[in-house]
Amino acid sequence: MRILLVEDDKDVAGFIAKGLREAGHVVEHADNGRDGLFLAASENFDAIILDRMLPGGVDGLRLLETLRSQDNHTPVLFLSALAQVDDRIRGLKAGGDDYLTKPFVFAELLARVEALTRRSRNEGPQTKLVVGDLEMDLLARNVRRAGQKIDLQPREFRLLEYMMRHAGQVVTRTMLLEGVWDYHFDPQTNVIDVHVSRLRQKVDKPFASAMIHTIRNAGYMLRAEGA
Amino acid sequence: MGSILLVAAWLAIGDAPADDAAQVITDTPDYCAQLRAEVQEEMDVAATAKPAANPEARAPMLAEVDSLAKEGGRLCAAGKVRGGIIRLRRALTLMHESPPHGGE
């Protein structure tokens, strides 16, 4: 994946670029808004990681608004020290696809960036999700694994749907809270772990192999056996 | 405050002397003398006239006229012409109000 990183802090930028490259991505870096806008507008990227506050007259919001006005729909992840609810809403309104506040855990950033590109790829409405021998019918709202029907509560269904849509990617606890429950705060209790473990009881336990994997220090990943 | 003073100034005008204004000539010592003579003449006529229907009633009037006329003459002589003229006029009016041959 080709990723544009617009971030003025050298340490943070170096850390992110290094991490992304280790994860197998190609990273272009701009350390101010003007260069960032130029790169974003002139080259093709799969995703843009954009700091909100940038030197050089063009801040993150302006950059994004300009980009969107040019009909450029590259997915953008905001990275910002501005953590207030209003700041977040403003960022998303300007055309951002996701918003991550500093300080952040790198695994969270990586998971979100990868999720962004997947989201943009699956634009059309789907009626069926398939991962390995796991099938989900979104219209009939039923789930089968190896032909065997699995009964799920509505919330469990949505949790599994989210993980299937991001199959092969790391999904963090925060992503699940936001994506499945629409909660924008971090509970101090391990609520997500409990719900994932319940889902495992139904999706993995009766079968020979596990599909939901715990990724240490990051979150979970659903993937087909051998994939 | 300024506007009030201006208006006060406007209200105060009217005392300014005018050179080409017409003079009233019925407030001069000459006119005074003329009136005095007229009063005297009429009083003389009244004294010599035939007694009226009620001469007793006319007597106090004549005395009044006489006193008014004398006072008027004195005032005119003292330079208070307008005051004198007014008394003489009153005297004349009194005489004319009660004509010798009529009665109210």
Add this chain to the structure above:
Amino acid sequence: MPAPPPALPRARRIGIASGHAGRLRWPRGLLRSAGLRFAGLYAALFGLSALALVLFLWWDTAALLDRQVDAAIRADAQGLNERWESGGLPALILTIRERLAENIDDDAIYMLVDNTGRRLAGNLDRWPPGITTDDDWYEMPIVRDRVRSLARVHNFALPGGFHLLVGRDVEARVKLRRILTDAMLWAVLVVAGLGGLGAFLVRSVLRGMLADISRTTAAIGAGDLTRRVRLSGRGDEFDRLAETINDMLERISRLMEGVRAVSNAIAHDLRTPITRARTRLEDALAHADAAADLRAAIERAEADLDGIVAVFQAILRIAEIEAGARRSAFSPFDLVPVLGDLAELYGAVAEERGLTFIFRSPAALMLFGDRDMIQQAVANLLDNALKFSPPQGEIRLLAESQGRIVRITVTDQGPGIPEAERARVTERFYRGESARTTPGSGLGLALALAVAQLHDGTLTLTDNAPGLAATLNLPGQED
């Protein structure tokens, strides 16, 4: 309006004298006084109304006098005309003489001239200049006994080229004008005097009323935030101003206390984990030989930093809520599905830990507020309940409406909070002694309280015997 220049200098001299001398004598502070300005304004208003009254009187009376004079002249002229018609010129001349001789009021003006302009009878020395049009009214200056006066005359044209002026001296109007002028000047003097007196009175009254406000604000400016403006109890404008100022001071001192509490809290609760993280890193740098030890130390420091960040975010979140900025995002919503989701999310955790979780609510509960905030407040209460519940304990999430109040109660069967500590628990960073060892920012209840206050509600803590019952009391939405 005719304004002959000779009259003006006197008036102008008066104006300059009073204005100039006054400005020099008045101290500068007095001129800046608001009380003086008010009094000046009132004096000007009084002066203007006196002026209006005088002008009204003038025009009204002058018009009346004019009408009377005109009627007298007309009647006079009528009589003269009859004489002219019955006895011709000699009769007219005689009548004019008689009338002049009997004119006790001393105001009659007659002038009869022939076609050459020669005077035949009357009491003017010459035909007044400017009287040219036949059968017209004139107002003209005359001089009698060397005193100037004003006359109103009518010019009659008689057959044979004779002209007759019949008129009256309207000196009364001039006198009236003089009287009104005097009255006006006196009124100005009185208004100026009373205005000056009023200025001092208003000024001292205003000073007295504002003195306390300015003393209080000065004291507050100097740093004494406990001072408040005294109320007179009259409920007047000054009391309302004082109340507004006191409300503002209340809010300022609350905010100041908040800032102080935050800095204290940062000093107290953030210093500890930061010190711990630093110590661990230093220790690892000095003593850890194996890569595994270093790694472990770094991981622990990372966890410490995450904890610090959590506290930080909670502080900022509370500050954001307390600033009240989120009120713009208020909207009506049904509380029940919100609580249902939370019950489902936390119920699973409770079950996992072997606790009983009970959720009870009516079919619908309408609230007007910020859905996300309430969600987070209840989540915090549930986090706390889970944290302190003993094994086999019971957690309840109850929602009910009582009148217009919507109550959300979370109970647990943990150690609870001693009565003496309950009030302090909602202070930022305060943690009960028994909670010192459990993880968490310690801000859960403080945040729930801030959310309740944002919605004009309260947070009450009661004894669940055993355990704690935390209740959010929020004003409901009428529908």
